[in-house]
Structure formats: C-alpha cells, structure tokens
Amino acid sequence: MAFAPVKLILLFAWFLCGLYALKLGDEKLGKRHGAWKEYYNLLALFLGPFALCACYLRGNAWEFILGLFLDKKAPVKQEIPVVIRDAKGNPLADSDDEHGTLTFLKRLIYDAVKKQCSDIFIDPKNDAYSVRIRVDGAIKVYDMLAADAALAVISTVKVAAGMDIAEKRRPQDGSFSALVEEDQPSFRVASVGVFGGEKLTIRVMASDMGQRKLETIGLSNDQYRIISSAIRLPSGMVLMCGPTGSGKTSTLYAMLGAIDYNMKNVISIEDPIEHVMPAISQMEVNVKAGITFASLLRNALRQNPDVICVGEIRDEETAEIAVHASQTGHLIIATLHSNDNLGTIDRLMNLGIPLRSIAATLHVIISQRLIRKLCPHCRRKAELSPDRKAFMEQYGFPTENVQAPQGCPNCDGTGYLGRQALFEILVVDAGLRAVLESPDASNTTIQEYVDAHQTTANIAGQALTLVSGGITSYEEFERVTLNI
Secondary structure, eight states: OHHHHHHHHHHHHHHHHHHHHHOOOOOOHHTTTTTHHHHHHHHHHHHHHHHHHHHHHSSHHHHHHHHSSOOOOOOOOOOEEEEEOOOOOOOOOOOOOOOOOHHHHHHHHHHHHHTTEEEEEEEEEEEEEEEEEEEEEEEEEEEEEEEHHHHHHHHHHHHHOOOOOOSSSSOOEEEEEEEETBOOOEEEEEEETTTTTTEEEEEEEEEGGGOGGGGGGGGHHHHHHHHHHTTOOOOEEEEOOTTTTSHHHHHHHHHHHTSSTTTEEEEESSSSSSSSSSTSSSOOOOOOOOOOHHHHHHHHHHOOOEEEEOOOSHHHHHHHHHHHHHHHOOOOEEEHHHHSSSHHHHHHHHOOOOOOHHHHEEEEEEEEEEEEEOTTTTEEEEOOOOOHHHHHHHTTOOOOEEEEEOOOOOGGTTTEEEEEEEEEEEEOHHHHHHHHTTTTOOOOHHHHHHHHHHHOHHHHHHHHHHHHHHOOHHHHHHHHTTTT
C-alpha cells in the first residue's frame, strides 16, 4: 500500500498520455480507415505513452508509428496534359521513359505554350546545357540540364521531328506537333553543331495563327481601311517588311483570311507551312529537292491564280517573277526583310527591280514591329530623366502617366505581359509614283513627299503614344525604334 499513491499517479499520467496520443492520432487519421478507427483508438490509448517517448527521442517517430498502421498509398503521378506527335502525326510512346526525358519535354512544351513563348533554345554551356525560352521577345533561362539528360532530350526532339539523331554536326531541320489541352500548336526544329556540342532551336507556332482576324491585330481604322482595300485589288504588289520576330507571318495569315475565297483562287508559297488553311492551296519550299520560291512561283502562275502569297522574296529571280506576275493580272502579297518602308524600295532595287517597275506594280508597303506591354498588376510610375521628358514634350506627348516595369509573379518578374503590334503604312499613290519615276528620285525626295502628303502614323509616334498612356515603357520605345 506504500506505493499505491505512486502507482495511481503513474496510471493517471499514463491515461493522460494515452488521451493525448489518441488526440494526435485522430488528427493524423482524419476520416481515413473509418471502419477500423476504434482499433486505432485503443492502440493509441494503450501504446500512446511509448509513442510519445519515441517522439521525444526521434522527431519523426509519430509519422513512423502511424505508418505502421496506415495503409500508405504511393504518391499519384500527376499527368501532364501534353501529347507529342511526330512529323507523321503519330503520338510518341512514353512506355520506355525511364529517365524522365519525355516527361521533361512535355513539361517544357506545356509551359512554352501556356506562357505563349515563341522560341525554345537548347545549347551547350561548358559541361551542361542551357534551356532558354523567348517570351514577349525577351529570352530567359528555363532550366539547366546535365549533358547526358540534355542529349536525351535533344534526341527525343529529333526523333519527333523526323531528323537523323546520329548526325550532330551537319545542320538539320524538321517539325512536329503536339496536343496541349485544347491547343494544337506545331513546332519547327533546327539543329546545328556548335562548339561544345549540338544546339537545338524550336520555333513555337501558335494554333490560332490562321484564325486571327485582320480587324483584331492592332490596326487603326485608317490602316485597316487601307489594307482591306489593297487585298481586294485585282493586281499589283502588297509587301510587308520588318525584322525576324516582328509578327509579319501572323499579319500575313490575317490578310489571307480576309480574302473572299468564293471569288478568288489563292495560292500560298511558304517555307515552311506554319499553319494549314484549308481554303487556299499551300506549297512548301524544299531546297534540298530543288523546290525553291522561284520554281514554285513559276509553277503557281500556271494554276490561274488570282492571289499569290510569297512567304519571302529572298533573291533576284523570285523578285523578278513576282513583279512580272503582278503586271499580268495577279495580286502578289509577300514579305521582305528590311527595316522600314523606304528600305523596302531600296531592297527591291538591290534585287534588280528598276524604280519604274516598282512604281508601276507596288501599291502598299507595311512595316511592323512588336512592342511589349507593361504588366498591369505591378507597373509603377516612372521617373523620367530631364532629356527624356523634354523629348516627349517636344513632340506633344504628356509625361504625367508614364509608367515603368517592376516585376511580379503574374509576369515572371519581367514587368511586361503581352505584346502589341505597331504598323506603319506607305501607300504608293499617283504622286509617289511620279516621284519614283522622276530622273532625280532618291530616298530624300521620297521621304519629303511622304512627310508632306501621307499622314498615317509612324511606328515611333504610335510607340510614344503608348508610353504616354502608361501602356509600355520608355525603354521599350527606345528598343523598338532603335534602328528605324
């Protein structure tokens, strides 16, 4: 009896520890194993003190003990909603994806499509490979891969694109497609051997490229009226110019989509075909097989077309055939690499087209740029330098609402979200034709006539309007207009 109080105290302490263990066990179990819950409660009540002692000695012991009683399920692997299809349209099998190569590629494609990126770059950097993506014109690092993992990813892409995986030095190109939830983008792949390994560039083609409407791509009312009238002409040339990545192809597809196919036979010559448009006849360039822009354009003229779209005028032969076709009752819509509208005229002259022929066939030149818009969630008021403020005020642009980028999760810390197209249109009217046909025609006389007689807004003025409205930053204005 001498130890009875001590026994009672120990028994009471045991009981309290059991209740506490029962409480913890109930919190851990929740609603799982409801049919066996009473047995778990009894075990927690009687074995709880041992578990609490173990928890005191070992931090994760409670989870360990519960794991003995709980039927642990293996973690559910989250399926990435991406199906990669090879060049023939067959889905890639993921049964042998032991090292997670296909899983990484699916995640990369999913993120690239959701972030609306335009390019993916995989290139060697010392002993590793850098995976970068271009979003809104800016390149940022997506991931760094070990050499063996990167080579496996490159091989998988090359297999999907129908390229030779054994050839690592000679340049190759191919294409594949994917199903990303509701989107069906396509991808153009180019590989080349570089110092340290093989570089892979993947161009992301948006699935809605051919569905964009001419009235929704960012044209002003005057610009829309000019372009709509130009694509209804029976003959002549409509040219688009701008650097790579300026959105020319998207605008070109929007122009093709605005043509009345019930009345006109339309043929498109592309390298490569970036979006299938069932209403028109699309031809693809294959230089290896001797199928060039010039040869396809020559053959297209035998198909009695009303409108011919030329993906790019690159050489003298293509330029000469296009000008000849525009003089014989065909409307030619084409792109040309040049910085601005006057540069397009110079480029045609360098390709051997005389000014008189340019004046007789050319109707409209469209210059295009893409400017990044500030993220509406994090933009802040900008502090303009005196020189920048004076520059804007000199041309009549207010500076009170000028904004600057800051960065937040919505824009991945860049401060910019989305882009807007800027257009500058040169109309070759009767007065400009007279200037082009005059013996003393030059860039100066052409520019003087345009400044005096054509009042359509230029790219620099549109960019400054966006700056003063807080839509974009002054830095973006400088970047876009640097070489204009």
